[in-house]
Amino acid sequence: MIESRNSIPRWVSLIYRYGQMYIGDHLKHFEIGRGQHIFLNALYKEDGLTQEELADYLKIDKGTTAKALKKLEEQGYILRNVSERDKRCNEVFLTEKARGIKEDVRKVLTDWRERLTFGMSDEEKDMALVILEKMGHNAAHFAEEEVDL
Template structure:
């Protein structure tokens, strides 16, 4: 880019680049993750279960900020596929403890390798300083969005 363009870049062009990046990244990740045999939403759930062994369904719903119905459907599919097991809690029969099976652990391990590989390729040619600068700038953008989100919440609460 020439210097004149760099000095006058429009905000929406930057936002377009961020959105375009996110869309491409998601598409590429999904393409690689399809090899694991687990759909994206189920994959995220499987990772959550891996990191929170014996978690209850309610705990997963809260930690992932997803509806109970969505989690229930995904858990059923993961259980049917042999990736997780549900066991009734001995102390409270209303709760199910959810654990990951060996098959599920293999998918998680395969996924971690995919993440590492894609992340490495995305940041190819970046110096540590450039990555830190980008991180700090994105954090600043996120802080601005969080502030806007808080304003919207308080507006709704006042109505």
Template sequence: MSKVEQEVSIGRCISILYRQSQAHFSKELQSYKIGSGQYAVLLALKKDDGVTQERLSTLLGIDRANITRAVTKLQNEGYILRKPDEEDKRIWRIYLTEQGRELLPILEGILGEWSSMMVKGLSPDQINILAKNLKTMTENLGYEWITEE
């Protein structure tokens, strides 16, 4: 174990960052009647409107039960709608509503502010190295990054 690992637990730091981010997003999103568990769905739909719940689950690395809860909450609040696939009526596709599209810039602003707070004091090179290392760590745990084609 290196000296850094002895002084700072990487897992503990990631846990603290996650808990603090969830609290921050919950507070910031409270007036929109959504929680920290739903904003990622809206951002994913910005890139891939009309995606299936199964695809959302894969893209976000979130289990299907949690995706179902998030989609239901967002639908109840009017941010998304579900429509059957035109070719296969068993498949439901998820789309942003106008209300959902209007929320996107607000979400992006909240996320941008949070990111700026987290990396304050780091150089662009340090941020790039950190991002690369975190990506490698998630891949080591079996997460497969799905890139846009």
């Protein structure tokens, strides 16, 4: 049976896919893949995180994280170094090349957010954020509950 057009998961999925297409298309001239910008953005907030910290923060499995970071390293956007604190971990650092495109990456993300909320009042934007945060907390809670089974 085809899902109703009023389904919340359908709209969340649709918005996510459109966002990935928009961001990917606007960053492709930097040779940044569709799922890689989130790693750069996380490192723009806190450079030097370990691969594990990045995976946990972004809620992305370690294998996908390793592949994305390998590609970013090959493109010259990051460096991975063995941690002095824990030799089993790699710390991830931005290169000058990555720092040089920070404003470009942030602008694409800001432009997408502005397009997504076009025509919405500040009150509607605040309400949407509150609702999405509640949904995110619910998703995290129930996902963790399933893991504990």
